[in-house]
Amino acid sequence: MEKRAGGITSHLFGGFCSLLRRCMFGVLSVGPVPNHIAFIMDGNRRYAKKRNMAEGDGHKAGFSALLSILRYCYELGVKYVSVYAFSIDNFKRRPKEVQSLMDLMREKIEEILEQESIVNEYGIRLHFIGNLQLLTEPVRVAMEKAMRVTAHNNQRVLLICIAYTSRDEMVHAVQESCKDKRNEVQASKVDKGSNGVIAKIDEDLKRNDIDTRAQHSGNDHQNENKDCCSSNSSSSVLTGVEGAGDNYREAKSTPCSGVVDRIEESSYKEDELPTIKLVDVEKNMYMSVAPDPDILIRTSGETRLSNFLLWQTSTCPLYSPAALWPEIGLWNLVWAVLNFQRHHSYLEKKKKQS
Template sequence: MEKRGGSGGSQIFENLGTFLRKCIFSVLSVGPIPNHIAFIMDGNRRFAKKQNLIEGAGHKVGYLALMSMLRYSYELGVKYVTIYAFSIENFKRRPEEVQSVMDLMQEKIEQLINEESILNHFGVRVHFIGNLKLLSAPVRLAAERAMLVTACNSKAVLSICVAYTSTNEIMHAVEESCVKKWDEIRELKASGVDCGLTKLEGYEKGEAQDLINLTDIEKHLYMAVAPDPDILIRTSGETRLSNFLLWQSQYCYLYSPSVLWPEIGFWHLLWAVLNFQRNHFYLEKKKKQL
């Protein structure tokens, strides 16, 4: 009698899980599907401590959880996913811990752009968001290569926030807006164009107040590559945004399951989407009042 291997049984369960998710997602699609979900992946270090794992092991398990969340989100039809991978504040941690995370990040970025990766399976374009100059050269080069390799993917988008804080993003956008406006002033002066010149001269004297507006700033935000999130999920039960997407999260649904990031699963995402659908009318009403 032929003995069946464990891999065959695993494939059967995987196919069954995929089928069940499709059934659930088809029911969910009767209601509004979020266009953009953002994740604060909190609790990797606490998970390692809780499970008596070596330092850094929590982040490795957390990467597997991330792959599951990406798969579920893209299967559901979510086009944009954003993750908070590493804050500028995280650079203040012990140098050994920072280096360990950077090494792991480089390794996982290279895995992401593998031909068989989830990005290519779902046609995902990846953006690295933040002050990338703060990254080590190997990580920065890996990030740049990932963005280049996936540039032609157009079905979905993954934004990875590294060396990021929202206050840094806003400051950068204001600086870029000012540089852009001063370039316009110089061009107008050089060409001798009269249109708007009086207003620009007034700006130089501090008299004009409206040359830089919200639209200018929003165009220069790091996250201009994606619409505002519909759902923001932070694990470990924390209800703080921790300087993440402060500009963009004014009217998104916030969900804070008590599980640590490596413990997050399909049912947590499902619950977040159901609650988003339940509150969708109210959230849309608030947006229209802007």
């Protein structure tokens, strides 16, 4: 009986907290609501050490904190949430710890795909961002499955950055941009190949009223009647040249010079290196599937970006609560959003200037 009463009390208290939270979010929604919030989930190991927990339990507590913060963000109206789950630099940790984290990640991916999970509750689409080829095959297969299963969701988006660093993302984007430009050049060579040049030559010849077939037949006739032509035709041609002067020579040279100019122009364009622009690089970023973050939150009081979203956070405010990641709560998110709203007009001006 006492246990049942405790359950009812807990249920009522949970309902009251949920109502209070929704009222608070209603007030926050009067101002600008961030479209994208990014998190650096720092402090899982320190949390476990602080509480004398077994190795790996800190990350399990961190996963529970992630589910709570996702619920808060989506209730507030935030569409995109990004989390820094595992850096490429983290592969330098002890192999046993790395393997434990990979196993935990695969387990949690399968867990969030269950029917009653938060993914299905809020219609979340999953993106795993980073150099996924560095991961073990079981983890990579689980991630690919999760992205495939949630591809139809469009209400909310969760981007999990794993095997990620911003520098690796930039190198990848430049490499892909170079590949794209190379493919464009090769396609251009096919489109403007020999057939294209010949078509342009024929067009020039027709424009100047030159019949190539008549020229060939005239050449054959001259070969058969060489002696006769040399006496009569030569004199008439020479007379024509002397009478027409430079205008004749210029007119007769126009078709050939036009062809030469087109060939030289074509050669120049083929040798010319294409320019890689800013839009090309941004298109090939891992994070191109989402807009730039409006807020970056790093727990544990650290203010370093640790090679996370360096490209995308040039005008993004950084909020760094002292709480370790498993300790992050509703009030941390509320203060971050209030700080964002207070500086929103200034940040929008900076974005337009950049």
